[in-house]
Amino acid sequence: MRVGERARAHASFPWWQPDFAGGERAALAHLASYFAGDRAQRYKATRNGLCGIDFSSKFAPWLAQGALSARVAFAALRRHEAARGTNESTYWLWFELLWRDYFRFLHLQHGRRLYRACGLNEAAPASGHDPEAFERWCAGRTGHAFIDAAMRELAATGWLSNRMRQVVASYLIHDLGCDWRAGAAWFEAQLVDYDVYSNHGNWLYIAGRGTDPRGGRRFDPDRQAAIHDPDGAYQALWACVD
Ligand SMILES: Cc1cc2nc3c(=O)[nH]c(=O)nc-3n(C[C@H](O)[C@H](O)[C@H](O)COP(=O)(O)OP(=O)(O)OC[C@H]3O[C@@H](n4cnc5c(N)ncnc54)[C@H](O)[C@@H]3O)c2cc1C
Incomplete structure (x- = not known):
């Protein structure tokens, strides 16, 4: 997969050592390793992290490639809960997998209408x-x-990270006033875990053009930086990359 290759080409990314090897064997090894430790037990507290491997499950690349199914991931989560106990974090991990299903069902229900600039909201952008x-x-x-x-x-x-996907999508739509579909297309071209349903569904959600009655989501980038990168480490890490 691209992520390991691209990152390894940058000697300045010592923290980034994922083994996103493709295929089911690597997917199942990652799943077993994830649930063998206590990462799932801390998921709710760490899931908004920006740097590193452990803050979220990193199941997405394998799910997107079809090397891992959501059912297999869910079964492993249930076994982990039976052995280690259930808490808010294990619940939250399950809840996130439901979002993935939700965006699939959204596409089944609405199909091409989701790809209009106005999405499901008839008002023009x-x-x-x-x-x-x-x-x-x-x-x-x-x-x-x-x-x-x-x-x-x-x-x-x-x-x-999911947090930064939200922040940059919001910035493109609500601060730069651009067409959200252009952002979705850029993510499609870049993401190692690109998945049409989750990608498009999340862009619709932030644009306020899906099913959420509360409208779009604007994330204030200054406030987000203050909360999630208070010492500027994330910004410093990527400032040198062209
Ligand atoms: C603008 C935008 C675009 C996105 N594009 C994609 C995409 O192309 N492919 C993709 O798989 N996810 C996408 N997501 C959702 C989410 O950011 C990733 O699934 C998540 O960051 C992947 O990391 P992880 O596997 O460590 O997730 P974890 O936080 O560990 O979550 C576990 C699993 O739950 C599912 N999940 C978590 N959050 C979401 C969510 N918001 N929507 C749908 N499923 C979710 C994923 O399958 C994920 O692997 C997008 C989110 C945003 C805001």
């Missing part, structure tokens, strides 16, 4: 699309250090 702003966003050159760090991480590794 308020603004057009700014191609230059979009190019700067893709290249990690918006001028906002937190956003740029994430876009550079994405381009260098094919990976981005």
Whole structure:
């Protein structure tokens, strides 16, 4: 898979040592290793992390490739709970897998309507699309250090934490006023765990053009940086990458 290859090419990423080898054998080895430790027991507290391997399950690349099924992951979670106990974290991991299913069912129900600029919300988008702003966003050159760090991480590794996916998607839609579908297409071209249902569903959700009655989600990038990168370590890590 691309993420390991791309990251290994950068000697300056010593923390990034995933073994995202393809195939079912590697997927099952990763699953066993994940549940052998206590990572699932701490998932709720760590899941908003930005750097490293352990803060989330990293099941997604194998799920996206079809090397791991959600049922197999769920069965392993249930066995882990039987052995180690159930808590908020193990519940939350299951809940996240339900989001994955939800976006599949959303596509079954609405199909092509999800791909219109207005999505399921009949109101036309308020603004057009700014191609230059979009190019700067893709290249990690918006001028906002937190956003740029994430876009550079994405381009260098094919990976981005869920938190940063939300923050950069919100920035493109709500701060730069770009077409959310362009962002979804850029993620499609970059993500090592690209999955059409989860990708498009999450973009719709942040754009406020899916089924959520509360409308779109805007994440204030300054506030997000203060909460999730208070010492600027994440921004410093990716600042040097072109
Ligand atoms: C704009 C945007 C685009 C995204 N694009 C993709 C994509 O192309 N492919 C993809 O697999 N996920 C996508 N996600 C969802 C989520 O970011 C990733 O599934 C998650 O970060 C993968 O890391 P993990 O396996 O360590 O997840 P964990 O946090 O460990 O979660 C376990 C599993 O639950 C599922 N899951 C978790 N969060 C979500 C979610 N928000 N939506 C749907 N399923 C979820 C995934 O299958 C994940 O592997 C996207 C999220 C956003 C905000």
